[in-house]
Amino acid sequence: MKKVIKNLSLITLVLSFLLIGCATDQDDSNSDAENTVKSKLPHIETDWVEIGYIKDGMPVITFDTKKALKTLSANMKKYGGVNETYTSVYVVSSDDGYNLLFQGDTYSTSFFVTTVKTPAKLATSGVSSVLVAARRITCTTSDCAHESTGCAVKYDHDNHDLPYCSPCNNGGKCTKTDISNSDVAVNVF
DSSP, X not given: OHHHHHHHHHHHHHHHHHHHHHHHHHHHHHHHHHHHHHHTOOSSOSOEEEEEEEETTEEEEOSOHHHHHHHHHHHHHHHHXXXXXXXXXXXXXXXXXXXXXXXXXXXXXXXXXXXXXXXXXXXXXXXXXXXXXEEEEEEEESSSTTOXXXXXXXXXXXXXXXXEEOOOTTSOOOEEEEOXXXXXXXXXX
């Protein structure tokens, strides 16, 4: 009889540990689900930043746009030689993903944006994807600054996913800038 009670006590103890472990794993998986977006950032570049999300099919920007416009204007003047006061920023859809387009009176500058699927928990609120921007490459133009799809950052999937700037529809000049070693994108978003 003592042996049976001892075995039942041991079985009860093991089951208790299993139940506690399963409950802890469940709690961890719920909190991890909210952080999976950060672990699924694209591997094209290492310098990505979350800038918004897609809700009900529409891009929504979540960073401080006034600060971003002011900061990019100052940084482009200081580091890129572009004297422009950017006045608007928005997300534009392209065949490759999206671009974050900063526009001024004379110039526009774009950053490549892609989506990362959100966990099912967030998708129930209408948010289907998080928008992340690559801060290392920009495309800037004054020749087709008012074309939403001209002079946009794209990636050549046939050439090791190297970034390039799409041509202006009007044949104007579009300048690709690798800003990974400069401070152009610092504190923009």
